[in-house]
Amino acid sequence: MKLRGEQHLIMTAPAWTILRMSYYAEALADEARASLDNGVMAALAENRAAFVTRDDVGAAAAGILIGDGHEGAIYDATGEERLTGAERAALIAESPDVRSPSSSFRKSTCAPAWYTPAYPKRSSMPW
16 A cells, blocks of 8 residues: 555656655554563564664654755665564563663653664665
8 A cells, every 4th residue: 555655646746755664663662561461572573673763754854855855765764773573572671661661761762772763765666
């Protein structure tokens, strides 16, 4: 569905820029907190996942909106490091963020302390 929407935008809009976001770091911390009640954490498969914060996506969007040279570009907002399920589990296990939402979240972004921001990378069209 997302790809069809992007294709429609590209074919019909006189000018366009697409900003895609990866898995939100805040969502992983929220899921870990929620899993404390039932003891099951579903987001720990062995696939690799990179994370981005909502604030970083917002900053990237603002930069795109006020900057030049972004027409016809597709950006993927994602973190620098792709973590396995085991690596995510280890971060969650050692993070006080899970037990106390405000303990080690960075005040400026509400991101878990382990999150490393990265800037969106320009990607080629997927088709």
